[in-house]
Amino acid sequence: MQPSTPTNTHSNTVALTVLRIVVGLFFIVFGKYKVFGTEFTLHGGFEATLRDFIHSGAYPFMVPLLQAILAHAATLMAFLVAYGELLIGISLLLGVLSRVASLFGLSLMLAMWLSGGYPGPHAAFWMYWGASLNWSILALCFVVLIIGRPEDLWSLRRLRTSRRPH
Numbered sequence: 001m002q003p004s005t006p007t008n009t010h011s012n013t014v015a016l017t018v019l020r021i022v023v024g025l026f027f028i029v030f031g032k033y034k035v036f037g038t039e040f041t042l043h044g045g046f047e048a049t050l051r052d053f054i055h056s057g058a059y060p061f062m063v064p065l066l067q068a069i070l071a072h073a074a075t076l077m078a079f080l081v082a083y084g085e086l087l088i089g090i091s092l093l094l095g096v097l098s099r100v101a102s103l104f105g106l107s108l109m110l111a112m113w114l115s116g117g118y119p120g121p122h123a124a125f126w127m128y129w130g131a132s133l134n135w136s137i138l139a140l141c142f143v144v145l146i147i148g149r150p151e152d153l154w155s156l157r158r159l160r161t162s163r164r165p166h
Helices: 006-036 045-056 060-072 074-094 098-116 125-131 133-147 156-162
Strands: none
Touching: 006 074, 006 098, 006 133, 045 060, 045 074, 045 098, 060 074, 060 098, 074 098, 098 133, 125 133
């Protein structure tokens, strides 16, 4: 294992920053169409996704929860998802509260994974991992952002703290 040198440390900081910004851009795109369009929130897009999950993708223990959301809080949950995705993206892009945003992003990815990534009761072990790819990759990105120091470079937080008088 190589000792940490300023060059290695800087390369890791740049890599983590690029990851933060790229994931932020993805979530801005995801959230933007949901917040500024009405198909997802007001015209059945969220409900259709839930129905699809219930019928063909949810882990069995998630089905009652998804049915309850569909029956009692679909519109509210659609708005929470839409604005949540947009706020996660903005937070990551700007480098403000990135770890908090990543915690919410990880929670969302885990919920999506459990709601839509079930390959069936008789699937081979590897199929569980294959079925999770839509969400597990982003979940791992969020884990890295939670563990690391994602705001050390190119962030508003870093800019604000560097301008404070000492």
